[in-house]
Amino acid sequence: MDTNAILGPVAALALWSMVMWVWMYATRLPAMRRAKIDTANLVGGTGQNLESLLPPQVQWKAHNYNHLMEQPTVFYAVAIALAVGGMGGGLNAQIAWAYVALRIVHSLIQVTVNRVMWRFIVFALASVALLALCIHAFMGFVLY
Numbered sequence: 001m002d003t004n005a006i007l008g009p010v011a012a013l014a015l016w017s018m019v020m021w022v023w024m025y026a027t028r029l030p031a032m033r034r035a036k037i038d039t040a041n042l043v044g045g046t047g048q049n050l051e052s053l054l055p056p057q058v059q060w061k062a063h064n065y066n067h068l069m070e071q072p073t074v075f076y077a078v079a080i081a082l083a084v085g086g087m088g089g090g091l092n093a094q095i096a097w098a099y100v101a102l103r104i105v106h107s108l109i110q111v112t113v114n115r116v117m118w119r120f121i122v123f124a125l126a127s128v129a130l131l132a133l134c135i136h137a138f139m140g141f142v143l144y
Contacts, residue, residue: 003089008097009100010076078134087137
C-alpha cells in the first residue's frame with residue numbers, strides 16, 4: 001500500500017486554492033476598475049473594505065478563497081501527519097480525495113449560485129470526512 005497516496009489530495013487542494021486565487025483576482029481587479037477604485041493611491045485597508053464597493057458575485061470568490069485558508073489547514077496537517085506516520089494510503093487516501101472533491105464542489109457553489117443551504121450541506125459532508133481523518137490519525141498515533 002502506498003502510504004504517501006494521501007499527498008495527492010493535498011497537492012490537489014493546494015492547486016485548487018491557487019485556481020481560486022486566480023479566479024478571485026480575475027474578477028476582482030476588473031470590478032475595482034469599473035467601480036473607479038484608485039488602486040494606485042490606495043493605502044491600507046483589507047478585502048473587507050471592498051464589500052460595499054463591489055458586487056456580491058465578485059466578493060464571493062474572495063470569500064471562498066478565504067475559506068480555503070481556514071479549515072483546510074487542518075486537512076493539510078492531518079494528511080501530512082498520516083503520510084509521515086505510514087497511514088496515508090487505503091481508506092485514508094480515499095477519504096482525503098472525498099474531502100478535496102467536496103471542497104471543490106463547495107467552492108463552485110459559493111462562487112456561482114452561492115445557495116447557503118447547498119454550501120452548508122457540502123461543507124458538513126466535507127467536515128465529516130475531515131473528522132474521520134482526524135480520528136484515524138488520533139487512533140494511529142495516540143491509541144496504538
